[in-house]
């Protein structure tokens with residue numbers, strides 16, 4: 213079977229997307245070995261993750277995300293790419309009501325940017341001098357003085373593998389607070405087991421931690437892969453109306469033969 217795929221990136225966080233909605237004769241299987249081999253940077257197409265657009269009875273579509281190791285989670289940047297592809301395929305116009313692993317999400321496309329609503333965050337947990345919160349996926353956040361001097365991969369790997377996270381793992385974000393309500397973020401991603409050029413749910417976690425240091429909505433985030441904006445309503449250490457805003461780029465199309 214030949215399956216069309218769409219290669220996307222959302223601020224450098226890159227994904228292979230397949231459409232299991234518009235052509236009933238072509239369905240890509242949710243095969244972990246296929247996902248891992250196609251995400252492989254040398255032997256496959258290469259991507260941080262793999263995304264399926266699936267039919268949903270109650271929503272415009274369901275978006276199912278797999279990290280490159282075939283583990284599942286919510287993916288903020290991937291969700292933005294999925295919304296862009298759904299619009300490209302005519303599944304939606306510019307507004308989406310879709311289902312992801314953590315439940316329903318709303319999104320819209322405006323001026324080439326995708327606005328993604330995330331679920332409320334009820335609390336930010338302190339872990340020593342660091343922070344832990346769940347923005348749809350788990351995020352450990354450390355504020356650093358000098359991001360360029362931070363060994364993101366080695367530190368991220370060790371925190372992800374530490375006793376506190378031995379059963380679940382965690383994404384690890386290193387954050388430098390800048391002037392003018394701006395922060396810089398580097399992320400080691402669980403399930404990719406490497407640094408990614410940006411992490412959507414990670415920059416949201418970083419922005420909410422920055423709000424504990426006086427940063428206000430919207431927080432502007434600089435990542436190695438590009439710029440993102442996070443807006444939110446703050447209620448002490450709880451947050452609502454969280455919105456991740458950024459571009460989603462279709463880089464190329466191709467065909468997978470299985």
Ligand SMILES: N[C@H](CCC[C@H](N)C(=O)O)C(=O)O
Pocket residue numbers: 225279284285286287288289290349350383401402403404410411412413414
């Ligand atoms: N690696 C994450 C999922 C992808 C998160 C990231 N790519 C994003 O944009 O939110 C995890 O296993 O929790």
